[in-house]
Amino acid sequence: DGGITQSPKYLFRKEGQNVTLSCEQNLNHDAMYWYRQDPGQGLRLIYYSQIVNDFQKGDIAEGYSVSREKKESFPLTVTSAQKNPTAFYLCASSTVNRGLSYNEQFFGPGTRLTVL
Amino acid sequence: GNSVTQMEGPVTLSEEAFLTINCTYTATGYPSLFWYVQYPGEGLQLLLKATKADDKGSNKGFEATYRKETTSFHLEKGSVQVSDSAVYFCARYGGATNKLIFGTGTLLAVQP
Numbered sequence: 001d002g003g004i005t006q007s008p009k010y011l012f013r014k015e016g017q018n019v020t021l022s023c024e025q026n027l028n029h030d031a032m033y034w035y036r037q038d039p040g041q042g043l044r045l046i047y048y049s050q051i052v053n054d055f056q057k058g059d060i061a062e063g064y065s066v067s068r069e070k071k072e073s074f075p076l077t078v079t080s081a082q083k084n085p086t087a088f089y090l091c092a093s094s095t096v097n098r099g100l101s102y103n104e105q106f107f108g109p110g111t112r113l114t115v116l
Numbered sequence: 117g118n119s120v121t122q123m124e125g126p127v128t129l130s131e132e133a134f135l136t137i138n139c140t141y142t143a144t145g146y147p148s149l150f151w152y153v154q155y156p157g158e159g160l161q162l163l164l165k166a167t168k169a170d171d172k173g174s175n176k177g178f179e180a181t182y183r184k185e186t187t188s189f190h191l192e193k194g195s196v197q198v199s200d201s202a203v204y205f206c207a208r209y210g211g212a213t214n215k216l217i218f219g220t221g222t223l224l225a226v227q228p
Contacts, residue, residue: 102148
């Protein structure tokens with residue numbers, strides 16, 4: 001089955017530690033995205049990548065880092081510089097077809113990060 | 117600015133009641149509009165979309181009409197079920213980077 005997997009589902013981290021969230025897709029999508037979800041604030045874009053070895057900051061990139069060494073993988077590192085990292089993190093992917101007005105984003109099941 | 121505003125929840129309904137969740141947007145031009153649904157503990161799924169003015173998106177009994185005059189894309193369903201309980205997000209297309217701009221989400225709780 002094609003889809004997006006995120007691991008782990010729940011993650012606990014001590015304050016001051018970096019942690020990396022995994023996102024893998026086998027949909028052959030060029031673009032991948034990371035969102036953060038907080039209660040009452042909807043989803044906010046952290047980083048996105050439209051092609052391997054390239055990525056751009058989203059609206060709330062501070063305290064986060066990403067890499068895109070392979071098409072199917074887009075890991076997100078939450079660094080100790082992120083002041084309020086406890087949240088639900090969602091990864092998504094899509095095709096990149098510039099002739100369309102929109103390329104549907106497919107979401108993974110999410111990772112809930114809690115900082116202790 | 118460019119944003120999406122949707123009604124705050126929670127919305128609590130009895131089974132078979134009529135549902136409306138309001139959504140309005142601000143943007144230059146006429147962006148594609150979407151409703152996503154998030155069931156408990158899961159990621160988001162695209163529920164329906166409309167890519168141009170006056171289009172109606174529909175899926176699983178839900179409908180939304182792209183109304184440029186009122187810059188709205190309200191979600192409706194004639195008869196909700198307990199299984200519709202979820203968080204519903206309105207979103208608009210953000211431009212050439214394929215970004216999505218989301219509303220804050222509306223929690224729907226349907227009681228038997």
